């Protein structure tokens with residue numbers, strides 16, 4: 123089965139970047155596209171640090187037939203469950219599924235819909251964005267963590283991944299790693315989307331910095347209640363470090379809002395608020411942001427004029 127291709131669902135920037143890295147490292151891949159492609163391979167260009175390389179990546183349609191032994195899902199969070207369910211008749215209990223999307227909540231949702239499925243979760247700080255159809259800019263080299271709750275040692279399939287992807291590690295405590303990323307995203311993404319500012323503004327602007335403080339206080343209390351004390355203790359420092367390292371970036375949520383796309387708010391702040399309710403922890407600032415971003419989404423009428 124380790125020779126079977128990794129089918130990649132979600133041929134956006136991260137999907138194409140991972141497909142290219144895996145194929146270059148000798149791991150077979152197949153991009154799964156919404157409609158069956160005219161040719162068996164798709165040319166994908168990856169630009170990085172002034173150089174660019176083109177690869178011919180095998181491609182197929184989600185509606186095509188054939189067993190899927192290994193599936194990597196790189197869609198946006200709200201699309202994960204629907205995307206996997208669209209190929210569920212091509213999977214069985216021996217298939218392995220790696221979910222690499224921002225936010226939390228979809229893995230549990232999927233496990234409910236596909237009981238017994240071998241699901242892994244990942245989180246990455248690789249930075250990539252699309253510069254055209256099948257053209258990706260690899261903007262920042264990052265680290266990828268993959269794991270499965272309760273599995274301390276990496277399974278056999280993981281070694282070729284780690285080799286092909288470079289900075290890619292097996293994470294025995296993947297739930298904590300996902301929670302830490304969620305906590306950071308809760309503190310940064312909704313505020314930047316609401317105020318339409320780059321990440322760095324959250325430290326430069328005093329009022330926004332105070333808001334980040336309040337959000338971090340609430341997120342830390344939920345983290346403690348949920349048993350992620352290591353995350354809560356370091357949170358404000360971690361958030362400051364991420365804001366500083368990504369000061370000139372637009373958060374993914376701001377990019378979604380500006381492009382008139384649905385955001386990942388329900389799987390970021392929505393997941394935090396649901397967890398807070400389960401533990402009876404008040405999180406009024408996060409609840410307010412959740413409502414405001416949902417409000418922005420309901421008024422969505424296409425791309426922001428500055429983006430057209």
Ligand code: KPL
Pocket residue numbers: 224306307310311321364368371372373374375
């Ligand atoms: O993960 C991010 C995102 O934008 O989704 C951060 C770390 C906030 C960088 O922008």
